[in-house]
Amino acid sequence: MKLLLKGGTIIDPTQNYNQVADLLIENGLVAQIGANLSTAGAEVFDAQGLVIAPGFVDMHVHLREPGLEAKEDIASGTKAAAAGGFTTIACMPNTKPVVDQAIIVSGILHRAQLEGAVNVKVIGALSKGQQGKELAEIGDMILSGAVAISDDGSSLDNNRLFKIGLEYTSMFGCPVISHAEDESLVDEGVMHEGAVSAMLGMKGRPSVAEDIAVARDIMLAEYTDSLLHIAHVSSKGAVELIRQAKKRGVKVTAEATPHHLTLTDEAVKAFNTAAKVNPPLRSADHVAALVEGLKDGTLDAIATDHAPHAFEEKDIEFRQAPPGFAGLETALGVILTELYHTGKFTLVEIIEKMSTAPASILNIEAGSLKAGVPADIAIIDTELEWTVDSSAFYTKGKHTPFDKKILKGKAVATIVSGKFVMRKGKVCI
Ligand SMILES: NC(=O)N[C@@H](CC(=O)O)C(=O)O
Ligand SMILES: [Zn+2]
Numbered sequence: 001m002k003l004l005l006k007g008g009t010i011i012d013p014t015q016n017y018n019q020v021a022d023l024l025i026e027n028g029l030v031a032q033i034g035a036n037l038s039t040a041g042a043e044v045f046d047a048q049g050l051v052i053a054p055g056f057v058d059m060h061v062h063l064r065e066p067g068l069e070a071k072e073d074i075a076s077g078t079k080a081a082a083a084g085g086f087t088t089i090a091c092m093p094n095t096k097p098v099v100d101q102a103i104i105v106s107g108i109l110h111r112a113q114l115e116g117a118v119n120v121k122v123i124g125a126l127s128k129g130q131q132g133k134e135l136a137e138i139g140d141m142i143l144s145g146a147v148a149i150s151d152d153g154s155s156l157d158n159n160r161l162f163k164i165g166l167e168y169t170s171m172f173g174c175p176v177i178s179h180a181e182d183e184s185l186v187d188e189g190v191m192h193e194g195a196v197s198a199m200l201g202m203k204g205r206p207s208v209a210e211d212i213a214v215a216r217d218i219m220l221a222e223y224t225d226s227l228l229h230i231a232h233v234s235s236k237g238a239v240e241l242i243r244q245a246k247k248r249g250v251k252v253t254a255e256a257t258p259h260h261l262t263l264t265d266e267a268v269k270a271f272n273t274a275a276k277v278n279p280p281l282r283s284a285d286h287v288a289a290l291v292e293g294l295k296d297g298t299l300d301a302i303a304t305d306h307a308p309h310a311f312e313e314k315d316i317e318f319r320q321a322p323p324g325f326a327g328l329e330t331a332l333g334v335i336l337t338e339l340y341h342t343g344k345f346t347l348v349e350i351i352e353k354m355s356t357a358p359a360s361i362l363n364i365e366a367g368s369l370k371a372g373v374p375a376d377i378a379i380i381d382t383e384l385e386w387t388v389d390s391s392a393f394y395t396k397g398k399h400t401p402f403d404k405k406i407l408k409g410k411a412v413a414t415i416v417s418g419k420f421v422m423r424k425g426k427v428c429i
């Protein structure tokens with residue numbers, strides 16, 4: 001029951017630890033970190049040249065179960081997570097039925113125990129059926145294990161309902177996660193409103209739709225003194241609103257996705273449905289503002305918004321295709337390639353944004369390698385070059401705007417509670 005990770009560069013943002021050492025796992029827990037630990041009775045994993053980090057936490061994943069298993073299920077989605085170095089993921093409630101009752105939260109947690117390759121946390125819906133008319137049974141869901149509340153998939157435009165939802169959820173110490181896009185401004189838009197949408201003759205989703213929704217959310221969180229988290233921030237206006245709100249002490253946190261941090265609306269130019277997503281990929285000025293916001297702490301976390309769809313659903317005309325694409329298996333490679341190897345971020349910063357920060361926002365035990373915590377670990381080869389091949393993904397969602405891209409950096413092993421769930425790129429559970 002002992003596993004020794006030998007000679008890796010161990011990074012733990014919570015302890016300011018960043019040095020070559022051994023890490024001993026005993027009975028599923030981190031037992032000890034230090035130089036030349038005894039190998040007696042332990043399986044030894046040679047980690048020379050590799051980085052040992054607390055396993056990644058993805059606070060924004062669509063597992064699609066129950067009801068939408070043609071897109072994804074708990075088994076396939078958690079395998080994709082393991083392949084990407086994620087040891088804990090939180091799944092969104094826009095399933096069929098919507099996760100708006102305690103019994104559904106319990107059901108997902110139970111199935112995840114049986115079939116999950118990694119730890120699964122559940123996010124419950126804010127409104128019944130995500131219809132925006134009345135609150136879901138928020139308290140019961142949280143008491144059954146839900147870690148946050150969200151109507152993600154759509155914006156909740158009803159101000160009164162959002163206000164009482166914030167107040168009620170905050171009483172339990174949990175955040176409301178907002179998909180912030182004003183519906184009336186978004187209208188029938190299918191991509192970012194700008195030069196590229198004009199050229200393609202496509203109806204746009206203006207960035208101001210996001211700015212207005214984020215401003216509303218912040219005003220209500222400030223007024224009610226509640227916990228608010230903004231999902232998939234994509235506009236420069238939203239970044240600035242969150243920055244100012246944080247300065248005033250508003251309890252707001254925010255995430256950005258690998259795709260919004262690295263791609264522009266140019267990616268949809270060939271009517272590529274693999275780049276269709278909400279909120280949409282925007283112009284370069286927005287991308288630059290997101291990277292700056294991530295750097296200065298305005299944006300706390302990186303989350304994938306892994307939103308797989310069945311192949312045939314995405315393989316149609318751009319206007320009709322559903323928004324969203326797979327993200328778990330490319331996230332680390334994209335972030336290391338675009339933010340680490342370019343010198344913009346340190347490894348410690350990236351691990352903090354992908355593990356420690358999301359764990360802290362959801363108030364879950366993860367994101368650290370302190371002695372005594374569950375041994376949930378990502379082992380990373382930062383120098384490994386690889387080509388994205390979506391046909392080989394574990395997720396059922398084979399669409400990604402990163403397909404065929406050459407990336408530098410990859411998780412080569414993932415450990416959950418002291419056991420390998422992925423090794424040499426292959427999921428082993
Ligand atoms: N991001 C998306 O484009 N799609 C998500 C919904 C969402 O995250 O809002 C999905 O559930 O498919
Ligand atoms: Zn969303």
Ligand SMILES: [Zn+2]
Pocket residue numbers: 060062092152153305307
């Ligand atoms: Zn989402």
